[in-house]
Amino acid sequence: MSDTITIRGAVLERSGDERPYADSKPITVSELELTAPGEGEILVKITAAGLCHSDLSVVNNNRPRPLPMLLGHESAGIVEKIGPGVTNVKVGDHVVMTFLPRCGECAGCKTDGKMPCEVGSKTNNEGTLIRGTRHLTRNGEMVQHHLGVSGFATHAVVSELSVVPVGSDVPADIAAILGCAILTGGGAILNEIDPKPEDSIAVVGLGGVGMAAIITAAALGVKEIVGIDMQKDKCEKALEIGATSAMTPQEAEESGKKFTAVVEAAGHPKALETAYKVTAPGGLTVTVGLPAPGSTITIDPLVMTGEARRLHGCYLGSSVPSKDIPKYEQLWREGKLNAEALISDHIKLEDINTAMDRLSDGVALRQIIEFD
Numbered sequence: 074m075s076d077t078i079t080i081r082g083a084v085l086e087r088s089g090d091e092r093p094y095a096d097s098k099p100i101t102v103s104e105l106e107l108t109a110p111g112e113g114e115i116l117v118k119i120t121a122a123g124l125c126h127s128d129l130s131v132v133n134n135n136r137p138r139p140l141p142m143l144l145g146h147e148s149a150g151i152v153e154k155i156g157p158g159v160t161n162v163k164v165g166d167h168v169v170m171t172f173l174p175r176c177g178e179c180a181g182c183k184t185d186g187k188m189p190c191e192v193g194s195k196t197n198n199e200g201t202l203i204r205g206t207r208h209l210t211r212n213g214e215m216v217q218h219h220l221g222v223s224g225f226a227t228h229a230v231v232s233e234l235s236v237v238p239v240g241s242d243v244p245a246d247i248a249a250i251l252g253c254a255i256l257t258g259g260g261a262i263l264n265e266i267d268p269k270p271e272d273s274i275a276v277v278g279l280g281g282v283g284m285a286a287i288i289t290a291a292a293l294g295v296k297e298i299v300g301i302d303m304q305k306d307k308c309e310k311a312l313e314i315g316a317t318s319a320m321t322p323q324e325a326e327e328s329g330k331k332f333t334a335v336v337e338a339a340g341h342p343k344a345l346e347t348a349y350k351v352t353a354p355g356g357l358t359v360t361v362g363l364p365a366p367g368s369t370i371t372i373d374p375l376v377m378t379g380e381a382r383r384l385h386g387c388y389l390g391s392s393v394p395s396k397d398i399p400k401y402e403q404l405w406r407e408g409k410l411n412a413e414a415l416i417s418d419h420i421k422l423e424d425i426n427t428a429m430d431r432l433s434d435g436v437a438l439r440q441i442i443e444f445d
Contacts, residue, residue, distance in 0.1 A: 076109045078116075080210075082143045082226030083425045089134035094426040099132055102422050105216060107145065108208045110156035110230045116381065117168060117231060121245035122148035122224040122442045124425075125253050125281065126340060126363065127172065129432050131219070135365050139200040142217040143209055145442075146172035148224025148375045149239075149248035161233045167241045169252040171394040173222035174203040174234035176204060186393040193234075197221055203232045224249075227420065227444055232237065237398040240406075246419070246441045247405065247412045250281070252394070254415055254439055255401050258285030258338060258359055260390015262293065263397065266334040273297040275332040277309040277322065277348040278339025281327040281439045284314060284415050286336045291315030291399075292409040301325045301347065302339075304435060316372060319357060322347040334362065342368045354380035359386045415439045 075076040083100050090097040110116050131144065152166045162168060174193040175181075181188040196203050200217030204339045207221065208230040209216040221235045239248050258281070268274060274295050276286045279302040291300045291314070300311030300319040309320035320328065322344070331353035337345045340362030349372050352358045376382060390397070403409035417438040420428050424442075432436040 074388065077106050078228065079104050080107045080226050080228045081105075082212065082223065083422055084146065085131060085140060086130060088137060088140065092430060094132065094429045098426050100144065100425050101431070102425065103211060105209055105211045105355045107228055107230055110154060111204070111206055112156055113204065113234070114156040114202065114206070114230055114232055115152050115159055115162060115236065116154035116299070117150040117170070117229050117236070118153050119148055119150040119224055119227060119229055119444050121249040121444065123249045123281070124253065124428050124432050124440045126432065127220065127253070128428055130363065133433070138198070138219070139217045141211070141214070142219050143226055143440040144199060144219045145225030146170065146220040147249055147253035148222060149245050149252065151231070151248065153228070153414065159233045160351050162236060162238055166238045167243065167248065168236040168238050169325060169398055170222045170224055170229070170231060170236050171250050171252045171256065172222060173197065173389055174221050174232050175393065176234065180358055186391045189388055193221065202230070203234055207258065214290065223298070225425065225442060231437070237394050239398065243402060243405070246416055246443075249441060250285075250412060250415055250439055251398050251401050254281040255285045255289070255410075255412060256392050256394060256397060258282035258336070258389045259401055260392040260397060261287035261336045261338070261359045261361045261387050261399070262286050262289040264334070264391040265385055265387050266357060268295050270294045270296055272333040273299070275299040275301055275325070275335045275348070275351055276342070277301040277335060277337045277344045278362060279304070279311050280338065281415055283336070283338035284360055284438055286338060287311055287315050288414060291325050291403045293413070299325075300417050301351075314411050325351050332356065334359065338362050340364050342370045343377045345370050346372065349351045349382075349384065352382060354382070357385060359385050359387050361390065419443050435437035
């Protein structure tokens with residue numbers, strides 16, 4: 074294999090274009106040049122990649138990033154080549170890619186998942202891999218990496234710190250969503266709430282991450298799981314995959330029902346206010362959603378004190394991917410984690426702009442790009 078290969082990928086040219094994206098076409102699919110992996114890096118042939126709100130947030134400019142950028146982070150593939158010093162994987166391994174590499178040395182990494190890696194966060198913002206390297210060009214122009222992965226492409230060079238090996242029996246589409254949707258939504262349940270079977274759990278916002286929280290709570294044997302969303306069809310879907318009941322935010326607030334723990338997964342301040350309102354005294358509200366910068370919420374601080382409430386922020390499910398992904402893989406293998414239920418569509422790379430419209434409209438859970 075030569076030092077540089079030609080790949081096909083989906084490049085975001087402009088952020089903040091008017092919708093529908095199917096018309097404005099901020100993302101183009103084209104050939105790019107990908108250089109060989111360096112120290113501690115690997116070349117991965119991408120087999121599947123999921124569309125996530127973290128991708129959409131760059132498209133709609135809620136999260137400004139350097140452009141042009143090859144998008145995609147929730148992906149899976151097979152290792153084709155390893156660079157010098159790689160010890161965690163070998164050629165032929167099936168891997169899940171995660172959007173926040175962990176250096177293992179910084180103050181954030183020493184919190185065991187509570188805080189993101191400081192180094193990985195910095196390089197993600199800069200559009201590089203964790204060692205500060207770049208490997209993508211197009212007609213001689215530098216193209217930025219997205220969250221250390223750039224998974225909307227036929228191949229990717231990533232740090233070995235951005236991947237976790239999984240069994241070859243795990244289908245590519247399932248492996249892809251283990252790296253973000255399930256790691257984030259499931260982590261809110263597994264790492265922040267750590268529920269007992271007798272607990273009551275509600276999830277506000279039934280997109281891919283919220284549904285992942287539902288199936289994880291069900292996999293852990295929680296007896297009462299309530300899905301809350303403004304869209305009735307999503308409430309119905311939640312009932313199909315493990316929720317014991319479902320309702321709209323208005324119905325939830327008017328019911329007077331209070332829950333031991335509530336996960337907010339919508340990324341909207343109103344959803345977080347609802348989640349807080351329906352949390353029981355002594356209970357825990359966990360927010361994993363990513364609202365627009367500058368968003369605010371209104372809560373009664375006396376209630377927080379008088380009812381001994383807790384409100385936790387939870388980034389990437391407070392996860393350490395190398396420890397947590399094998400747990401979800403095992404739950405799936407045992408038939409307890411209904412990961413298949415999160416996948417709403419399989420699409421082609423060329424469908425990317427239309428798929429972003431569907432994601433923005435909230436009519437899809439996880440759309441999976443399949444690669445030949």
